[in-house]
Amino acid sequence: MHDIGKNIVGVVLACNNYEIIDLGVMVPPQKILQTAREENVDIIGLSGLITPSLDEMAHMAAEMEREGFDIPLLIGGATTSKVHTAVKIAPRYSKNQAVYVLDASRAVGVVSQLLNPETKATYIEGIREEYVTVTDRHERAERAKLRLPLATARANPVQIDWTGYTVPAPTFTGPQVIDDWDLAEIVQYIDWTPFFQTWELKGVYPKILQDERQGEAARALFDDAQAMLQQIVDGKWFAPRAVVGFWPANAVGDDIRLFTDESRQTPLSTFHTLRQQHTKRPGRPNVALADFIAPEGVADYIGGFVVTAGPEEAAISKRFDKANDNYSAILVKALADRIAEAMAELMHQRVRRDLWPYAADETFAPDELAAEPYRGIRPAPGYPAQPDHTEKLTLFSLLDATAATGVELTESMAMWPGSSVSGMYIGHPDAYYFGVAKVERDQVQDYAERKGMTFEEAERWLAPILNYSPQSAASVAAE
Numbered sequence: 001m002h003d004i005g006k007n008i009v010g011v012v013l014a015c016n017n018y019e020i021i022d023l024g025v026m027v028p029p030q031k032i033l034q035t036a037r038e039e040n041v042d043i044i045g046l047s048g049l050i051t052p053s054l055d056e057m058a059h060m061a062a063e064m065e066r067e068g069f070d071i072p073l074l075i076g077g078a079t080t081s082k083v084h085t086a087v088k089i090a091p092r093y094s095k096n097q098a099v100y101v102l103d104a105s106r107a108v109g110v111v112s113q114l115l116n117p118e119t120k121a122t123y124i125e126g127i128r129e130e131y132v133t134v135t136d137r138h139e140r141a142e143r144a145k146l147r148l149p150l151a152t153a154r155a156n157p158v159q160i161d162w163t164g165y166t167v168p169a170p171t172f173t174g175p176q177v178i179d180d181w182d183l184a185e186i187v188q189y190i191d192w193t194p195f196f197q198t199w200e201l202k203g204v205y206p207k208i209l210q211d212e213r214q215g216e217a218a219r220a221l222f223d224d225a226q227a228m229l230q231q232i233v234d235g236k237w238f239a240p241r242a243v244v245g246f247w248p249a250n251a252v253g254d255d256i257r258l259f260t261d262e263s264r265q266t267p268l269s270t271f272h273t274l275r276q277q278h279t280k281r282p283g284r285p286n287v288a289l290a291d292f293i294a295p296e297g298v299a300d301y302i303g304g305f306v307v308t309a310g311p312e313e314a315a316i317s318k319r320f321d322k323a324n325d326n327y328s329a330i331l332v333k334a335l336a337d338r339i340a341e342a343m344a345e346l347m348h349q350r351v352r353r354d355l356w357p358y359a360a361d362e363t364f365a366p367d368e369l370a371a372e373p374y375r376g377i378r379p380a381p382g383y384p385a386q387p388d389h390t391e392k393l394t395l396f397s398l399l400d401a402t403a404a405t406g407v408e409l410t411e412s413m414a415m416w417p418g419s420s421v422s423g424m425y426i427g428h429p430d431a432y433y434f435g436v437a438k439v440e441r442d443q444v445q446d447y448a449e450r451k452g453m454t455f456e457e458a459e460r461w462l463a464p465i466l467n468y469s470p471q472s473a474a475s476v477a478a479e
């Protein structure tokens with residue numbers, strides 16, 4: 001994971017004359033607290049991109065309480081929310097206040113209120129009252145959400161008629177490294193819409209360039225991006241790497257069993273999937289990814305991949321920072337993210353046409369792909385269809401991904417270098433993206449057994465999607 005959101009907040013606050021100490025990414029809580037003490041800071045800020053960081057934030061709040069800190073704790077980043085801050089973080093830090101900040105533009109107002117002795121107490125009082133209301137509303141809404149027993153949900157899967165289903169075999173079994181990347185080709189596959197979101201410009205590319213209110217800023221940013229992209233391509237600033245693999249596979253219940261070879265006699269590994277447990281309208285299934293893989297007796301396959309723009313972007317960004325060019329430092333990271341996503345898109349097309357040619361005749365142009373008009377999906381561990389980030393362990397081991405690409409998995413299941421994407425390939429024409437949403441205790445129990453985890457471990461990794469308050473919540477934060 002890397003730190004564009006945190007960078008932007010840091011730059012915005014620094015522009016408003018606050019002194020920022022940026023400790024980087026994946027910093028252990030003790031280092032943050034030690035620096036906070038040594039430097040006598042006024043506020044600590046945490047940024048979280050993927051859900052495992054939510055637990056770490058709750059843990060940090062408990063540590064601050066335990067060590068007697070009495071300064072505000074700011075919370076931000078893509079997966080954080082006011083509800084999570086109010087329900088899971090703020091209650092663990094009663095000595096002062098945890099405050100959720102939606103975006104960089106709001107950070108200045110929040111910080112100035114918290115640092116001004118005249119406004120601080122009233123501001124914190126206001127936040128406390130608001131968080132009590134948010135927590136009450138959240139708990140009422142949660143109680144109202146009735147989930148189905150797992151067995152009932154399982155009895156309502158996606159109905160696919162597998163009789164007569166055939167799919168071409170992939171051109172190889174097991175992993176293969178792909179390192180003949182042409183940056184100029186990758187660039188054609190960039191989806192620009194999320195790039196503008198990074199800069200808080202909301203709208204769809206290319207329309208956003210003509211937008212009445214944001215058009216001018218969007219055009220200027222886009223021109224800068226194109227100029228830097230040209231330098232990235234011409235100067236070969238990045239060395240992208242990837243690994244892709246395919247295996248014979250069949251669904252066994254909610255699991256996807258992978259085999260060593262076509263005889264399907266020797267199991268190699270298992271992907272575990274989670275099933276939607278919410279009440280559905282008649283005719284709507286309770287989906288799990290395993291529904292899109294054929295049961296035993298039918299020759300089906302699954303693929304997996306890891307792509308990375310490479311680690312170079314970090315050093316380049318640092319050089320810009322050193323030259324006091326924060327803008328280019330953030331721009332190069334945002335472009336590295338786009339390149340990683342573009343590689344995922346380009347490789348998926350190569351898979352469909354050549355490597356696992358179930359759509360060999362596909363002719364979509366690169367700029368048509370963002371709308372996903374093609375056959376098959378590539379769900380990623382951490383995305384709504386598979387919220388369990390630990391499935392990356394299985395994927396990485398199957399692909400021997402660290403040796404193949406240099407991408408490492410951190411303890412909290414983030415990938416380093418930050419501009420990396422991983423996922424699975426599912427080829428059935430009826431496969432689609434969905435959100436598992438919240439699950440009940442019975443599914444957590446079942447999932448833990450299937451994965452060979454303890455119940456508490458499974459609860460911890462699934463914490464963001466539990467439809468109940470886990471008994472272990474307190475212990476997670478108090479660990």
Ligand code: B12
Nearest residue numbers: 001002005045047050051076077078104380382415421422
């Ligand atoms: C760009 C992006 C990526 C990029 C790069 C991510 C990165 N920066 O490291 C790429 C393509 C590489 C990527 C990869 C992945 N991603 Co991604 N990604 C996104 C996306 C689309 C935008 C995130 C972003 O950079 N936004 C722009 C920045 C500027 O915004 P921001 O981080 O929210 O920060 C702002 C505020 O939050 C606030 N703020 C942030 N920090 C702080 C701190 C303080 C103190 C304060 C006051 C304020 C503050 O101010 C910032 C500026 O306004 C989000 C979806 C979304 N729309 O949010 C998914 C998302 C974050 N990704 C997600 C996932 C799962 C992944 C992968 C794990 C998928 C995979 N298996 O490959 C990988 C993980 C990468 C890794 N290295 O581990 C999920 C996470 C959900 C979850 N359950 O954990 C998301 C939410 C998508 C989704 N809906 O499922 N991703």
